Amino acid sequence: MNIESGDRLFTIASCGANAMTLLLDDPAEVVALDLSIPQLHLAKLQAACIKHLSHQEFIDFTGVDRENVKPEERVRIYRAIKGSLELPTQEYWDSRMEAVEFGVMHCGDFDINIRTAAEDFFFVALDQSDIKRFLSMGDDMKEQSDFFENVMNTKYFRRAVKRLIQRLLSDFNLSIFPDVDYPKFYGRRMEEICKTIPAKRNHCIEYILTGGYSGKYNLRDYQLKENFPILKERIDRLEWIQGELTDWLRKYPLSKQPMFDCVCVSNVTDWLTIENHNLAIRSAGKICKQGGRIVFWNGQGMAKYWPSEMVDTVLKVEHEIEAECVKYDRMIFWEPLRVATVL
Template sequence: MGSSEIEEKADFDHIRYAQLWEDADVLTSALGDCAGKTLVSICSAGDNALAMLTLDPARVVVLDLSLAQIACLKLRIAAYKVLTHPEFIELTGSRRSTRRGALLNRVLKATDAETRAFWRALIPDAEKHGIGGVGKFERYFRIFRTWLLPLVHSRRTIDAVFVPRAPAERQTFFDTRFNTVRWRLLLNIFFSRFVMGRMGRDSAFFDHVDGSPAKHVARRIRHAGVTTDPSQNPYLHWILKGDHGDALPMAWRPEHYETIRSRLDRLDIRHGSLEAFVSTGEKASGFNLSDIFEYMSPETFREVYGSVLTAAEPNARLVYWNMMAPRRVPSKYLDRVETLTNIETQQKARDMAFFYSDFVVEEVQP
């Protein structure tokens, strides 16, 4: 093995995810004590590999099939080096800014020629939306917010979502003001397989998914609106308002900025698949696998899972999400892996990136 099934199906020429839509607080809590250890992370936009540096590992090997995604991480690395924290969160798009072009130019000077050339072509978009807003996934949310959301909810209602409330009041607000007939109709159309496949995710990613994406999204929006506190949810804020509110994703918070900046040299970035990494014979004590298993057929998943086990140190944790397709330790490895149900339950309850139906934490037995 060494090449990846999805590699052959989807094209990875452009940025798909310009920011991480997986909750790094949940991820880092689930990985446990990783001080001094080697970790592996899927790159995506890089933010969760950066958040993993707060665990004080010796090294984080960051992998992605897509050079565009790796360019997101490389740009961030330069940004941590040359920008102050307030400048950084203007550049990301978390905060409004009229000087993103100038900030981006400074950052581009501090990065390598390939990353610079890649991002130069994206300057107009990055000026408008921030470097965290230029992916296909974010564009999909932007279309939703700009063209469809106003047909359903007023700006006042959207602003009211982010007013801090006690849980019982959140329920009332959700039931009486937010979850209207029009809202449900919008979800059904926008999150149909057809539209999601065309605009957000490559339709190949739905090959293995059961059930309607819209029904799934409706359930998860209740989690984001009622179970957890929307006023503390940066992802929901970005989707509905186009930037981050009072809450930021973990790697972008001021309290972690210096720690991450001082550990950037512990990132070991590699263009290639997880399957290629495990075939090198290297080992790691913790794996952030994003939701990549869901993109594989059940057979490929079982095969790749087995190969990850060969690259896992005793007590290594495998942490991953599923959006819709069920993926958990295959039955043939049940005696080698323990599911950390308590950690899963605790972390699922606070997961602010609400799209996922499942969060998995598995520990390799010594």
């Protein structure tokens, strides 16, 4: 996104991870929008954790190495910080203490699907000792690739991947998706990742195969201990907003507020028709400063692109940056990142 210190950023809030990670680039403000009220409550809770807790308390509470932290400890931590939450967020989590006990980062619909798929499919298809061994690999990529091919990549494993994708796609309106064999599509990407990306530095593959994060390997940037003091200092630069993306982007110019230096639409347009996707990108181009970046991504097989009339007139597509970003993709679900600069 080519963020500079003091920039003003727009992003999709989701669970808060993307927005909080952006703080590491020292923006003056991050405006984070989401349609989902539960997602915003989770984002606000995580932000409060970063502001008021130690790093160890933060990862213990949210659910890293979940099985080795007692539910009562997570409840204790929640009660210690709940007074810092806005009343609607506090009431939301007060009514969902089972999620607090379990670890809040594991309680979204997507997370539940991933976890149950690991338990129902991957723990059946693979020996858990083989999963643990694979997740410790990555120093010798030939060793990792050979282990995956010779030990893990069985018909049972491929069937588990297929069932995972079928379960995840059950939440989507498939009528707006291209007619693609998605399980096969994602299966190829799964194999590629397992053979080419160091497993112990890929938190995504641990998440898929086990349904959680042990903390023994890599975590997301906002969860890392070395980044925690920076986030704690900057956490108040976040603004959380509830709203629908296309409507909010369309109306934003009427607010007379400053334009953004960068706009991240995330993968929200996976839920939109092509027409509404194009509408969202056109609106993003109107609220992003000249020289600023617009970024989005989509699920594998659901590729959407820049509206054709914007290319080389409103936007310069950053093909080299897009190609470079593919090297850093750790998840099986995404098409290449889309990056463009506003002209």
